[in-house]
Amino acid sequence: MTRYDEHDQARWAPEPPGNPERSAFERDRARVLHSASLRRLAAKTQVVTPTDYASMHSPRTRLTHSLECAQIGREMGKALGRDPDLVETACLAHDLGHPPFGHNGEMALDRMAVRCGGFQGNAQNLRLLTRLEAKVMTEDGRSAGLNLTRATLDAVCKYPWTSHSFQAPGVPHACEGRPYCVYPDDLAVFQWIREGAPGDSISFEAQIMDWADDVAYSVHDLEDALTSGHVTLEALRDPEERAAVCRLTRDWYVPDADLNELAEIFARLVADPLWPGRFDAGLVDLAGLKRLTSGLIGRFCTSAQVATRDVYGSRAVRGARAGGEPAGRHSTDLVVPAATRLECALLKGVTAYYVMSRDDHHATQARQRDLIAELGSLIMLGAPATLEPALRPRFEEAADDAGRLRAVVDQIASLTDASAPAWHRRLSAHA
Incomplete structure (x- = not known):
């Protein structure tokens, strides 16, 4: 199996040594498995909403897809000499940033977030893993998210560049319409993750994760x-x-x-x-x-x-x-x-x-996009009180309107296909 050195196993925020019987990548896997973001995937769309498969008892969700992707990726990683826990963790984490209503919700949030740098599920992944998930705090009181190892975070970055609308010195950026994995706000940790990586190269582990993802959803959506x-x-x-x-x-x-x-x-x-x-x-x-x-x-x-x-x-x-x-x-x-x-x-x-x-699927998607746009307005109208307590400080401490908008987008992205309409009903009743 490939050896991973101290550089690969480093963490953004220093931590005391863990249990010596567990590898750094086993710890990463446990952190993702126990995360709130992974649990929320149980109520998020995979390709279509569960109501579209009303004749089925248990259609796939983002969570079941992620578990199936993880099984495929783990075995491929092992067969190709990679650390199986590292690859499995990347597979488990690859969809954490998806908002309610899948890619349809992603498009709606991208339109809402134009003034703060846009929205991309892969960039939201990185934001969750390094900032929004509650696990490790830095010495100065900031959140380091799950504080995963450099190699694991790099394995989640299947589009290791910034948006076409943002360019930082020495950092590759995407063409218009091309997915990306980092917002301007998160550039510092992204640069730390990519230390030593040549240009916009995608790690072998990330490529295995990406193919496992394609295989899992192409086959299981057919099923x-x-x-x-x-x-x-x-x-x-x-x-x-x-x-x-x-x-x-x-x-x-x-x-x-x-x-x-x-x-x-x-x-x-x-x-x-x-x-x-x-x-x-x-x-x-x-x-x-x-x-x-x-x-x-x-x-x-x-x-x-x-x-x-x-x-x-x-x-x-x-x-x-x-x-x-x-x-x-x-x-x-x-x-x-x-x-x-x-x-x-x-x-x-x-x-x-x-x-x-x-046609009926398109009609459902249009209603979902309208709901997300209205929800953004309702949350902003009453913010920070309309935000969950963990996100209120980000809104209150934001330096400008773009920062405040990003906090609202983070809130909506964390909701599920069921909780987004519930929030909309509740806030509409008090508007």
Whole structure:
């Protein structure tokens, strides 16, 4: 397994030594597992709201997705010679910054937050882990969040640059519309995390986390869509239906892909014996569906692991365990074959076509965006009293309107799909 040095295991705020029987990354994993932010994911949207899957007893949430992503990432990390606790922690933490209503809520908050630097779920991740979560306080009374190790925080940063609208000397910034992982307010800790990292390179652990995320949600969202009846196996075997899915997949996920190539890959994918012949939600059918999801996850993970070893060799990937020099966090890339990426994108396209692009889903999203905009106005109107006690000092001590707005955005982002409407009703009644 790769060795991680003192630089990798350093923490932003110094702490006394912990239990010597636990590694630094085991401590990180425990901190995320016990965090309020992780618990809140149980009531946050994964792709669509639970009411869209009213026929299901337990549709996936951001929490169940994060747990599934963590299992996939942990095994991939171990297979590729990385510390499994480090990779698992990054997977558990990768969605903590998502606001209520998923990416729809993210867009609404981004519009609200224009005057304070915008909103991005990945940047909110970093803010939660290093500032907003209650765990460690610095000597001067500031919060250091969960105070995770440098290597773990870097593994969460899959977009290690600032927004296109903000540029700091020596720090890469994103193109317009491109995700990023740090707000101007959090630049100091971001620069500490990235000490020694070349340019905008993404750590190997972050790349494993990112692929585990893609694999988990592409496969499991398909499973939910089949179980709910939004997608049928008959539709996936219809060439015209598949052609429509291919067009949407190209438009949403892989704009440079060739439609004919997508169609060929899709046809081969659904012709695989893994796919059950029928699905009527009986016990035998559910077992067949589980074989499909397990097989697809294994297919996508094994493809990346084999391709990575083919490029770097097992010694370079596995490092000291293979008898050679350990591979550094920024000296290796995860290699995912192009065809595998397109297969994964097509599964995302299936859910997008049959669930996310429905007219009633668009109407629900519009109501959600209106609710978030109104909630922002209501909270600001009564702030700081309308904020939770932990966030009031940030509003009161803010140097300007932008700082006060950021505190309001932090508050809304912490809410869930259920608590956001409840807050809206309560504040509206007293407005």
